[in-house]
Every structure is written in structure tokens, then in C-alpha cells.
Amino acid sequence: MSSLYVVATPIGNLKDITLRALETLEEVGFIICEDTRITSRLLKHYDIRKELVSFNARTEEKKIDYVLNRIRYGETAALVSDAGTPCISDPGVRLVNSARKNEINVVGIPGANASILALSIAGLPTDSFVFEGFLPQKKGRQKKLKELAQEPRTIVLYESVYRIKKLLSELNEYMPDRKIAVARELTKKFEECYTGTPLDLSERIGDNLKGEFVVIISTVREK
Numbered sequence: 001m002s003s004l005y006v007v008a009t010p011i012g013n014l015k016d017i018t019l020r021a022l023e024t025l026e027e028v029g030f031i032i033c034e035d036t037r038i039t040s041r042l043l044k045h046y047d048i049r050k051e052l053v054s055f056n057a058r059t060e061e062k063k064i065d066y067v068l069n070r071i072r073y074g075e076t077a078a079l080v081s082d083a084g085t086p087c088i089s090d091p092g093v094r095l096v097n098s099a100r101k102n103e104i105n106v107v108g109i110p111g112a113n114a115s116i117l118a119l120s121i122a123g124l125p126t127d128s129f130v131f132e133g134f135l136p137q138k139k140g141r142q143k144k145l146k147e148l149a150q151e152p153r154t155i156v157l158y159e160s161v162y163r164i165k166k167l168l169s170e171l172n173e174y175m176p177d178r179k180i181a182v183a184r185e186l187t188k189k190f191e192e193c194y195t196g197t198p199l200d201l202s203e204r205i206g207d208n209l210k211g212e213f214v215v216i217i218s219t220v221r222e223k
Helices: 019-027 036-045 060-072 095-102 112-122 143-147 165-173 197-205
Strands: 003-009 032-035 051-054 077-079 105-109 131-135 154-158 182-183 192-196 213-217
Touching: 003 019, 003 095, 019 105, 032 036, 032 105, 036 051, 051 060, 060 077, 060 095, 077 131, 095 105, 105 154, 112 154, 112 192, 112 213, 143 165, 154 165, 165 182, 165 197, 182 197
Parallel strands: 003 077, 003 105, 032 051, 032 077, 131 154
Antiparallel strands: 154 213, 182 192, 182 213
């Protein structure tokens, strides 16, 4: 029985990939990915030719048995996401869980992660933090925000370009005095990281934005 490798890939700059990750992608039998077009660009950049198996939130449940059966019969596979570390607010958790239940060896190949990178450059307390990923879009969103307003640790969120203004408005309502950092386009040419109160940032951030955001909400004690 072979292994399933969980491989972190760049979040923007294609140079942010480890030698071990490249070696693994070269050696596995096939690569499981969210969007074959995005993964193909990375592989082409490094002249790697591999079979790609599309595996996203819509197809994950249907393809788990197919992937595991191939590994059981001796193939090795790499799981990648469109950007960063797989299974962190991305598909793949059920696959890894099923692989472990079936006693398939799972090996992690560490690398880029947007939340950790944003924490490292924001200048906010990092001794204790909680990762919440994407908040619910509708049902349960306000309830979650009320709960987070009572959270004493630094909070890390992901948000899309379509809801970032809405999120800052909500943070201004529920925790207006807490210091916030908003990072976008991390590792890319137009990387930005702003800090201030939710109201400050909602006024500074423009309307014609691209990409996804990492939002860090500082601890209660931070001034």
C-alpha cells in the first residue's frame, strides 16, 4: 500500500514552494487538486507532467473511493489545493480522514499558509490565537460574530472580496475598539497589509479590489 502526500503549494508567488514539495510532485503517480487549470500552471512552471484528478467541494464525496482504491493498489498520490496548505478551509479533510480510517499512510509536506503568513507580518499578538476561517455567509453569521466579540484571543478569519466591506462594517458594530489587520494579495506584487480599527480600515480600503483577504482581530488587551 502506498501513501497519500498532503502538499502545500504557493499562495501567490510561484517561488514559494519547497524543494521537498517539488520532489514529491515529481515522484507521485497522480495529483489530486481543486482546479486542474490552476495546478497545471504550477506544474508547467516547474516542468512537471502528471495526471491530475479534479477534487473539489462538489466532487469530493463521489471521488474518495476512487482515489483510495488507486492508492490501495500501489499508486502514490499528492493532494494539493489551489493555494497554500490543503485541508485548511479547503477540500480534502474527508479524504485524509478516510485514508487514515483505511490505514493508508498520510504524509504532510509543509509550506505556505496565508493565515500564518498574515500573523507573522501584522504585528499583533500571536502567543494565543484562534482560526475561524470563513464565517457563515448568511445563517448563523450574526450569532458567530457575537460569540467572537467575547473571544479574548487573537482571531484569524478569511473573507472574500465580495464581503470584506460587509465584514468590516460588522466588526465595527460588534467590536469597534479592537485593533484589526487586513492583508490581501499576500506574496504577490500588490501585497497590502493595513492595521487599525474596523472603521479606519473600512474608510481606507478601496472598492475595486481583487483576491481573498486574511483578517486578524487582535486580543482584547491590545490597544
